[in-house]
Amino acid sequence: MDMMKKGLILMIYTVIAGFVLAGIYVMTKPSIAKADLSEKEKAMRIVLTDWKTGEKLVSDEEISKALSEGGPEKVVEMSWHGVNGKVFLPVYKFHTKLGEAYVMVGAAPGFGGDVKVMASFINGSSGIYLNAIKVLDASQETPGLGAKILQEAPQKRFWGIPPSGLKKGVVVDKDAHGRKDKGVVKTSDIMTGATITPRAVANSINIMYEYLTQKLGGEK
Amino acid sequence: MADKEQSMAWYTFKKGITTENPTYVQALGMCPTLAVTTAAINGLGMGLAVVVVLSLSNLMVSLIRKSVPKDIRIPIFIVVIATFVTMIDLLMHAYTYDLWKTLGIFIPLIVVNCIILGRAEAFASKNPPHYAFLDGLGMGTGFTLSLFLLGSVREIAGNGSWLGIHLWNFKMFMFILPPGAFITLGLLAAFFNYIKIKRAEAEKKRQQELKKQQAQAQKA
Numbered sequence: 001m002d003m004m005k006k007g008l009i010l011m012i013y014t015v016i017a018g019f020v021l022a023g024i025y026v027m028t029k030p031s032i033a034k035a036d037l038s039e040k041e042k043a044m045r046i047v048l049t050d051w052k053t054g055e056k057l058v059s060d061e062e063i064s065k066a067l068s069e070g071g072p073e074k075v076v077e078m079s080w081h082g083v084n085g086k087v088f089l090p091v092y093k094f095h096t097k098l099g100e101a102y103v104m105v106g107a108a109p110g111f112g113g114d115v116k117v118m119a120s121f122i123n124g125s126s127g128i129y130l131n132a133i134k135v136l137d138a139s140q141e142t143p144g145l146g147a148k149i150l151q152e153a154p155q156k157r158f159w160g161i162p163p164s165g166l167k168k169g170v171v172v173d174k175d176a177h178g179r180k181d182k183g184v185v186k187t188s189d190i191m192t193g194a195t196i197t198p199r200a201v202a203n204s205i206n207i208m209y210e211y212l213t214q215k216l217g218g219e220k
Numbered sequence: 221m222a223d224k225e226q227s228m229a230w231y232t233f234k235k236g237i238t239t240e241n242p243t244y245v246q247a248l249g250m251c252p253t254l255a256v257t258t259a260a261i262n263g264l265g266m267g268l269a270v271v272v273v274l275s276l277s278n279l280m281v282s283l284i285r286k287s288v289p290k291d292i293r294i295p296i297f298i299v300v301i302a303t304f305v306t307m308i309d310l311l312m313h314a315y316t317y318d319l320w321k322t323l324g325i326f327i328p329l330i331v332v333n334c335i336i337l338g339r340a341e342a343f344a345s346k347n348p349p350h351y352a353f354l355d356g357l358g359m360g361t362g363f364t365l366s367l368f369l370l371g372s373v374r375e376i377a378g379n380g381s382w383l384g385i386h387l388w389n390f391k392m393f394m395f396i397l398p399p400g401a402f403i404t405l406g407l408l409a410a411f412f413n414y415i416k417i418k419r420a421e422a423e424k425k426r427q428q429e430l431k432k433q434q435a436q437a438q439k440a
Contacts, residue, residue: 031314
């Protein structure tokens with residue numbers, strides 16, 4: 001009888017906690033969705049800026065419109081040279097003066113979990129090149145080390161990778177092993193002590209490029 | 221009477237910062253202390269989140285203490301703590317997106333911070349609500365200051381910066397890596413213990429002097 005009573009009391013507390021949390025969840029759900037969307041919109045504005053001139057490639061209105069029409073997110077598992085990653089659909093396509101721009105989100109394993117990256121690829125006159133990236137999530141990375149990837153400077157190192165670099169595969173300088181082409185990104189000076197996180201960014205770029213060329217039939 | 225009440229309230233708040241400091245005296249919550257303090261701002265952010273959860277959970281535990289059977293008090297306290305942490309996680313995600321992103325994984329980790337459960341069990345479940353709240357506030361403040369100090373030392377020594385402001389180029393990376401956390405914590409704990417011992421010695425000397433003077437006065 002005593003056990004029953006205690007069990008009942010415990011149940012009452014958990015039910016009350018459940019209701020309180022359900023209430024807070026319902027209350028915050030629209031604001032959370034809005035905050036997430038606005039974060040995505042901000043990131044998209046960054047990647048849709050010409051990396052050379054800093055000029056906007058697509059207007060803000062077009063970006064908002066594309067995002068609102070994008071539909072629900074779908075995850076596709078992808079692998080590139082033994083690295084397993086993900087591509088988050090939909091892929092957004094924009095017409096710019098430099099050529100067709102594809103904005104997509106991909107992820108590859110970092111130190112503590114997936115590092116999620118948004119990237120814009122432009123199908124220009126000489127082939128597909130990487131315009132810019134924005135790291136969306138690196139919350140599982142070590143603060144002060146790998147998490148530095150969330151700062152602007154390390155991310156800018158990945159901007160403007162030419163078609164030849166993408167074809168060979170993007171690597172960070174620590175993994176370059178003598179390679180000196182344009183797909184090698186120097187991160188050793190700004191991400192000292194953290195090798196795995198910038199490598200995850202490079203891998204997610206390769207995975208997204210793989211998806212783009214395989215599934216969307218873009219020219220490799 | 222009111223004076224006694226006031227000084228009791230002040231002592232309840234103060235002890236968490238000084239004589240019963242959770243980090244340097246009680247050695248509680250070591251996991252987040254070592255993991256988060258790679259930079260001063262991380263320590264401050266984590267500490268402030270703990271202040272909120274600790275104060276509120278202490279208050280709630282004290283309010284319900286008479287209706288909670290002894291055998292099931294721990295699961296009920298955990299339900300209370302987890303509810304507050306989830307509530308704060310959702311509210312921060314919705315309304316303070318940037319701060320929520322910075323704190324990342326550390327917010328859910330507050331659930332398993334032993335200071336919260338430790339204070340609920342040792343203090344809040346045995347004392348009236350206003351004292352429980354003050355205890356939470358004091359312990360939380362002590363924890364915040366400890367983390368901020370530890371984070372500052374590690375950031376200055378390991379990254380040559382403080383709160384993100386560049387100070388110099390001399391960097392000892394070991395300090396932002398796990399061994400640096402243990403070394404810094406050990407040195408700071410030793411320093412505070414040294415002050416404590418010196419103070420105790422000074423107090424002992426003062427008492428002896430006082431006794432001597434009293435004995436001389438009695439003789440005279």
